Amino acid sequence: MKAVQYDVKYNLLLLGQHSIGKSKLKQRLTPSENNTHWNNDYFPSIGVDFTFRDENINKKKIRFYIWDFASNEQSRSFAKSYIQKADGIFLVYSITKRSSFSYIEKLFEELKPYLSEKAQLILVGNQCDEEENRAVGTEEGRVLAKDRNMQFIEVSAKTKEGIMSMYQLLAERILCEGQVKGVKEKGAVFSLRQKDEKAKCYS
Protein backbone atom coordinates (compact mmCIF):
# COMPACT_ATOMS: atom_id res chain seq x y z
CA MET A 1 0.00 0.00 0.00
CA LYS A 2 1.35 3.40 -0.96
CA ALA A 3 1.88 5.72 2.01
CA VAL A 4 0.11 9.06 1.81
CA GLN A 5 2.70 11.72 1.14
CA TYR A 6 2.60 15.24 2.45
CA ASP A 7 5.12 18.05 2.32
CA VAL A 8 4.68 19.38 5.80
CA LYS A 9 2.74 18.49 8.93
CA TYR A 10 1.63 20.57 11.86
CA ASN A 11 0.39 19.54 15.30
CA LEU A 12 -2.61 21.25 16.87
CA LEU A 13 -3.73 20.42 20.43
CA LEU A 14 -7.15 20.71 22.06
CA LEU A 15 -6.68 21.50 25.76
CA GLY A 16 -9.03 22.57 28.53
CA GLN A 17 -10.98 21.38 31.56
CA HIS A 18 -12.97 18.14 31.53
CA SER A 19 -16.41 17.92 29.90
CA ILE A 20 -16.32 21.23 28.05
CA GLY A 21 -16.50 19.77 24.54
CA LYS A 22 -12.95 19.07 23.35
CA SER A 23 -13.85 15.67 21.94
CA LYS A 24 -17.01 17.00 20.31
CA LEU A 25 -14.92 19.72 18.69
CA LYS A 26 -12.42 17.12 17.51
CA GLN A 27 -15.31 15.21 15.96
CA ARG A 28 -16.57 18.32 14.17
CA LEU A 29 -13.06 19.01 12.88
CA THR A 30 -12.84 15.52 11.38
CA PRO A 31 -13.93 15.84 7.74
CA SER A 32 -15.69 12.45 7.66
CA GLU A 33 -17.54 13.08 10.95
CA ASN A 34 -18.39 16.72 10.51
CA ASN A 35 -22.01 16.01 9.65
CA THR A 36 -22.63 13.32 12.24
CA HIS A 37 -26.00 13.70 13.93
CA TRP A 38 -25.59 15.52 17.25
CA ASN A 39 -26.17 13.75 20.55
CA ASN A 40 -25.50 14.89 24.09
CA ASP A 41 -23.62 11.76 25.13
CA TYR A 42 -20.61 12.26 27.31
CA PHE A 43 -17.84 9.69 27.29
CA PRO A 44 -14.89 11.07 29.25
CA SER A 45 -11.73 10.69 27.17
CA ILE A 46 -8.95 8.45 28.29
CA GLY A 47 -5.44 9.39 27.23
CA VAL A 48 -5.08 11.03 23.86
CA ASP A 49 -6.92 10.70 20.56
CA PHE A 50 -6.30 12.42 17.24
CA THR A 51 -7.70 13.29 13.86
CA PHE A 52 -6.22 15.07 10.87
CA ARG A 53 -7.13 17.42 8.05
CA ASP A 54 -5.27 17.68 4.77
CA GLU A 55 -4.98 20.92 2.85
CA ASN A 56 -3.61 21.58 -0.60
CA ILE A 57 -2.17 25.04 -0.93
CA ASN A 58 -0.21 26.10 -4.00
CA LYS A 59 0.47 22.42 -4.78
CA LYS A 60 1.87 21.76 -1.32
CA LYS A 61 0.23 19.00 0.69
CA ILE A 62 -0.20 20.07 4.27
CA ARG A 63 -1.44 17.86 7.06
CA PHE A 64 -2.80 19.22 10.32
CA TYR A 65 -2.93 16.67 13.12
CA ILE A 66 -5.42 17.58 15.84
CA TRP A 67 -4.75 15.98 19.23
CA ASP A 68 -7.49 15.67 21.84
CA PHE A 69 -6.20 15.19 25.39
CA ALA A 70 -8.19 13.94 28.32
CA SER A 71 -8.08 16.73 30.88
CA ASN A 72 -6.41 14.55 33.49
CA GLU A 73 -3.60 13.81 31.03
CA GLN A 74 -2.77 17.40 30.29
CA SER A 75 -0.34 17.84 33.17
CA ARG A 76 1.34 14.49 32.62
CA SER A 77 4.87 14.42 31.30
CA PHE A 78 3.87 12.84 27.99
CA ALA A 79 1.45 15.67 27.28
CA LYS A 80 4.31 18.10 27.84
CA SER A 81 6.29 16.47 25.06
CA TYR A 82 3.34 17.12 22.72
CA ILE A 83 3.13 20.70 23.97
CA GLN A 84 6.79 21.27 23.11
CA LYS A 85 6.12 20.08 19.57
CA ALA A 86 2.81 21.90 19.16
CA ASP A 87 2.48 24.36 16.31
CA GLY A 88 -0.91 25.49 17.55
CA ILE A 89 -3.10 25.10 20.62
CA PHE A 90 -6.84 25.49 21.05
CA LEU A 91 -7.39 26.51 24.69
CA VAL A 92 -11.02 25.56 25.17
CA TYR A 93 -13.52 26.53 27.88
CA SER A 94 -17.29 26.42 28.07
CA ILE A 95 -19.09 29.75 28.17
CA THR A 96 -21.55 28.06 30.58
CA LYS A 97 -18.91 27.03 33.11
CA ARG A 98 -17.00 29.66 35.05
CA SER A 99 -14.51 27.14 36.43
CA SER A 100 -13.45 26.14 32.92
CA PHE A 101 -12.53 29.76 32.19
CA SER A 102 -10.45 30.05 35.37
CA TYR A 103 -8.82 26.76 34.42
CA ILE A 104 -7.51 28.37 31.22
CA GLU A 105 -5.46 30.92 33.18
CA LYS A 106 -3.92 28.13 35.24
CA LEU A 107 -3.30 26.01 32.16
CA PHE A 108 -1.69 28.89 30.31
CA GLU A 109 0.85 29.39 33.12
CA GLU A 110 1.57 25.66 33.17
CA LEU A 111 2.08 25.52 29.43
CA LYS A 112 4.21 28.60 29.06
CA PRO A 113 7.60 27.05 29.94
CA TYR A 114 7.08 24.25 27.42
CA LEU A 115 5.75 26.21 24.45
CA SER A 116 7.97 26.60 21.44
CA GLU A 117 8.48 30.12 20.16
CA LYS A 118 6.54 29.39 16.99
CA ALA A 119 3.43 28.02 18.77
CA GLN A 120 0.21 29.91 18.01
CA LEU A 121 -2.63 29.93 20.54
CA ILE A 122 -6.34 30.55 20.20
CA LEU A 123 -8.84 30.87 23.03
CA VAL A 124 -12.09 29.05 22.22
CA GLY A 125 -15.33 29.61 24.15
CA ASN A 126 -17.45 26.55 23.35
CA GLN A 127 -21.21 25.97 23.83
CA CYS A 128 -22.25 29.38 22.55
CA ASP A 129 -25.59 27.74 21.62
CA GLU A 130 -26.41 27.89 25.34
CA GLU A 131 -26.74 31.64 25.63
CA GLU A 132 -29.34 31.28 28.40
CA ASN A 133 -26.75 29.50 30.58
CA ARG A 134 -23.90 31.86 29.82
CA ALA A 135 -21.53 32.28 32.78
CA VAL A 136 -18.57 33.90 30.99
CA GLY A 137 -19.05 37.11 29.03
CA THR A 138 -17.73 37.48 25.50
CA GLU A 139 -15.81 40.56 26.58
CA GLU A 140 -14.04 38.56 29.31
CA GLY A 141 -12.84 36.09 26.72
CA ARG A 142 -11.68 38.87 24.47
CA VAL A 143 -9.73 40.55 27.28
CA LEU A 144 -8.04 37.34 28.43
CA ALA A 145 -7.05 36.51 24.86
CA LYS A 146 -5.68 40.01 24.25
CA ASP A 147 -3.66 39.94 27.49
CA ARG A 148 -2.07 36.64 26.48
CA ASN A 149 -1.59 37.57 22.82
CA MET A 150 -4.02 34.93 21.59
CA GLN A 151 -6.83 35.04 19.11
CA PHE A 152 -10.36 34.46 20.37
CA ILE A 153 -13.55 32.94 19.10
CA GLU A 154 -16.83 31.62 20.49
CA VAL A 155 -18.14 28.44 18.89
CA SER A 156 -20.65 25.65 19.28
CA ALA A 157 -19.77 22.02 18.67
CA LYS A 158 -23.51 21.39 18.75
CA THR A 159 -24.63 23.80 16.02
CA LYS A 160 -21.17 23.92 14.31
CA GLU A 161 -21.15 27.69 14.56
CA GLY A 162 -17.57 29.00 14.36
CA ILE A 163 -16.02 25.53 14.03
CA MET A 164 -14.36 26.04 10.66
CA SER A 165 -13.33 29.55 11.65
CA MET A 166 -11.57 28.36 14.78
CA TYR A 167 -9.55 25.94 12.69
CA GLN A 168 -8.89 28.40 9.91
CA LEU A 169 -7.82 31.16 12.28
CA LEU A 170 -5.19 28.93 13.84
CA ALA A 171 -4.10 27.23 10.63
CA GLU A 172 -3.73 30.54 8.83
CA ARG A 173 -1.63 31.99 11.59
CA ILE A 174 0.65 28.97 11.58
CA LEU A 175 1.01 29.03 7.81
CA CYS A 176 1.64 32.78 7.69
CA GLU A 177 4.38 32.43 10.31
CA GLY A 178 5.78 29.29 8.71
CA GLN A 179 8.67 28.69 6.38
CA VAL A 180 6.92 26.76 3.62
CA LYS A 181 7.73 28.53 0.38
CA GLY A 182 4.69 29.34 -1.72
CA VAL A 183 2.36 28.73 1.21
CA LYS A 184 2.97 31.49 3.69
CA GLU A 185 1.91 34.22 1.26
CA LYS A 186 -1.37 35.54 2.58
CA GLY A 187 -3.35 35.08 -0.62
CA ALA A 188 -2.47 31.38 -0.72
CA VAL A 189 -3.24 30.82 2.94
CA PHE A 190 -6.62 32.47 2.73
CA SER A 191 -7.71 29.85 0.21
CA LEU A 192 -8.26 27.72 3.33
CA ARG A 193 -11.42 29.65 4.06
CA GLN A 194 -14.74 28.11 3.39
CA LYS A 195 -18.07 29.82 3.22
CA ASP A 196 -19.88 27.33 5.39
CA GLU A 197 -20.65 29.49 8.38
CA LYS A 198 -20.23 32.82 10.09
CA ALA A 199 -18.22 33.14 13.27
CA LYS A 200 -20.16 34.47 16.22
CA CYS A 201 -17.23 36.32 17.62
CA TYR A 202 -14.01 36.72 15.83
CA SER A 203 -11.08 38.82 16.91
Ligand SMILES: Nc1nc2c(ncn2[C@@H]2O[C@H](COP(=O)(O)OP(=O)(O)OP(=O)(O)O)[C@@H](O)[C@H]2O)c(=O)[nH]1
Ligand atom coordinates in the same frame (compact mmCIF):
# COMPACT_ATOMS: atom_id res chain seq x y z
N1 LIG B 1 -25.00 22.36 24.22
C1 LIG B 1 -23.77 21.96 23.95
N2 LIG B 1 -23.24 20.89 24.56
C2 LIG B 1 -21.97 20.52 24.25
C3 LIG B 1 -21.20 21.24 23.29
N3 LIG B 1 -19.99 20.65 23.20
C4 LIG B 1 -20.01 19.62 24.05
N4 LIG B 1 -21.20 19.53 24.68
C5 LIG B 1 -21.58 18.51 25.67
O1 LIG B 1 -20.63 18.53 26.73
C6 LIG B 1 -20.36 17.21 27.19
C7 LIG B 1 -18.88 16.94 27.18
O2 LIG B 1 -18.39 16.91 25.85
P1 LIG B 1 -16.98 16.24 25.49
O3 LIG B 1 -16.63 16.64 24.11
O4 LIG B 1 -16.98 14.80 25.78
O5 LIG B 1 -16.02 16.99 26.56
P2 LIG B 1 -14.44 16.83 26.78
O6 LIG B 1 -13.91 18.20 27.01
O7 LIG B 1 -13.83 16.04 25.69
O8 LIG B 1 -14.39 16.03 28.17
P3 LIG B 1 -13.18 15.09 28.73
O9 LIG B 1 -12.89 14.05 27.71
O10 LIG B 1 -13.70 14.54 30.01
O11 LIG B 1 -12.00 16.01 28.98
C8 LIG B 1 -21.17 16.26 26.30
O12 LIG B 1 -22.37 15.90 26.97
C9 LIG B 1 -21.50 17.11 25.08
O13 LIG B 1 -22.72 16.73 24.47
C10 LIG B 1 -21.79 22.39 22.65
O14 LIG B 1 -21.22 23.08 21.81
N5 LIG B 1 -23.08 22.69 23.03
Ligand SMILES: [Mg+2]
Ligand atom coordinates in the same frame (compact mmCIF):
# COMPACT_ATOMS: atom_id res chain seq x y z
MG1 LIG C 1 -12.89 14.21 25.70
